Amino acid sequence: MSISVFARFPRLAPMLGDVLAATLPGGPYQLPATLQPMLLVILHGEIRLRAWPGQPLAEARRLPMLGLSGATTGIRYAWATPGTRILLASVQPGQLPRLFGLSGQAVIEDFVPLDALLPPGWASEWAEQLLQAATPAQQRQQLEHGLWRVHTRHDQQPADLALPISLLARPLLELADVFSLSPRQFERQFLRSYGQSLRAFRQ
DSSP states (O other): OEEEEEOOOGGGTTTEEEEEEEEEOOEEEEEOOOSSOEEEEEEESOEEEESSTTOOGGGSEEOOSEEEEOOOSSOEEEEEOTTEEEEEEEEOTTOHHHHHSSOGGGTTTOEEEGGGTSOTTHHHHHHHHHHHOOSHHHHHHHHHHHHHHHHHHSTTSOOOOOOOGGGTTSOHHHHHHHTTOOHHHHHHHHHHHHSSOHHHHHO
16 A cells, blocks of 8 residues: 655645545455544545445445545445545544534544535536546645635534543543533533544543
8 A cells, every 4th residue: 555645734734634645455444443534535446335344345335536434433344446546634623514514423433425515516526626637736736625615615613622632531520621611511512523422432
């Protein structure tokens, strides 16, 4: 597997982590649990999500070119054609509302095609621009342009709660106090932001 890392897009840095470009050798994969949602772009080839390791490929879900993968609490099983090329961008904690207008809870354990989240025609137009980009630099530019356009639709949305990893081990009462919330309010906001309880997230 070949992997390259693009630096963060400066104007999207508060919302996105680094962008990875990868070429997959193909075959079956086990995908580990992920704490944050990720944008997946399939530039070439095919990826299928299996409900279980031995699920026949014909029955496995074929992923669209542009999609949003929610956080997961366990292993996922996938398969890719040899030479599949992807771009992968992780969403920073709490920033999903400001990018796509929905909470982490809305997409946990799910993979959502972007054409279900964007106005009609946006996803296909964006996909065409990415496919026409001839170089990695041009692909990066089209990815940033498309993400910025999507963000401008939701710029006024408040971010969800974002818990710094350095605070993760603190007791619930301390965490609620840091965010000036009651423990119950904190737990509700954490569930909305991360799609799972604080206890499950820690595990």
